[in-house]
Amino acid sequence: MTTVLRYTAFTSDPSGGNPAGVVLDARGLDDATMLSIAADLGYSETAFLTEGPDGSGAVPVRYFSPKAEVPFCGHATVATAVALAERRGPGEIVFSAQPGLVPVTVDDDLRATLTSVEPSVEPAGDITEVLDILRWSADDLDPALPPRIGYAGARHLILGTATRQRLATLDYDFDRLLAYMLALDLTTLQLVWRESPTVFHVRDPFPVGGVVEDPATGAAAAAFGAYLRELGLGQPTITLHQGDDLGRPSLITVELRPDDNRVRVSGNAVPLTHPA
Known part of the structure; x- marks a missing residue:
């Protein structure tokens, strides 16, 4: 059974921020299933880690809104990075998203900083x-x-x-x-x-x-x-x-x-x- 975590990003208060779904292990999930999970959750986006780290050490990620896949989502990226840091400890992780590589650093206070692709x-x-x-x-x-x-x-x-x-x-x-x-x-x-x-x-x-x-x-x-x-x-x-x-x-x-x-x-x- 797929485990879906719920986080809210850009806040330290659960009543604030933007809620996001986070699936840390989405291996084997097809597009229809990921879209269905995002729709059932109803948040703006849900992030899915679809594979383990690739040859460069980057972790592939995909984002689905309740209606469609979106190329990139900042708040779900922050939520996912914090969820990983809570389990592995602070540090840097590089996500491989549709637009390119997105490094994210999480500090000891679980504050995440993402670096965008070339704007x-x-x-x-x-x-x-x-x-x-x-x-x-x-x-x-x-x-x-x-x-x-x-x-x-x-x-x-x-x-x-x-x-x-x-x-x-x-x-x-x-x-x-x-x-x-x-x-x-x-x-x-x-x-x-x-x-x-x-x-x-x-x-x-x-x-x-x-x-x-x-x-x-x-x-x-x-x-x-x-x-x-x-x-x-x-x-x-x-x-x-x-x-x-x-x-x-x-x-x-x-x-x-x-x-x-x-x-x-x-x-x-x-x-x-x-x-x-």
Whole structure:
């Protein structure tokens, strides 16, 4: 029988963060079974370690939402790394995900830091349709945070809003946003309000995973770090607050290093003793 662990990531409080399923031994499970497990669990994503370490020592991992496989998931990666560290001790593990190798270091306090694959940022093009889907207007946008598509393992459309109130009143057409995102191969929208140069509040609609909103999105956080660097707004350390409007506060730390284009994303994870 397959053992499914439950963790919540980017928090030290079981009532916060983003819940994730973790299957440490998914050898022999086919795609349909992994999708079924993820759907039954109902979390944004479940991570499956499908094999032991390969020749390079990396551990293959796959991620499934309740609706489909996704290329990369930051919060489930953090959860999986912490689950392994609790059993083997702190240190580094390298995951082999669909986009490439993702090293994760877990310290003695069970805080995990993942290093993204090589990120990229591209123009967003015409955003008239998505603004209509979100029921936003052009006046809601922050001109200092222009729309872009960021990538650090998965694609995210980044939209900056001028006010915290606009971010707090998220209300969108689920089916229309799903179709829009599928057409552009987007995993989430990263909706952002800037509190200060180093502190941001974010929300991430995730209809392609069958979820209205993600309480914490590590992959989008990595893409957002690359976005800030591209705009010349990068800081050595950036704090993202997510999940507050859902009642599941999450804290994500993004690190940008001058000698490395990749983005580091850090956070805690704790087991869930009761389903979230």
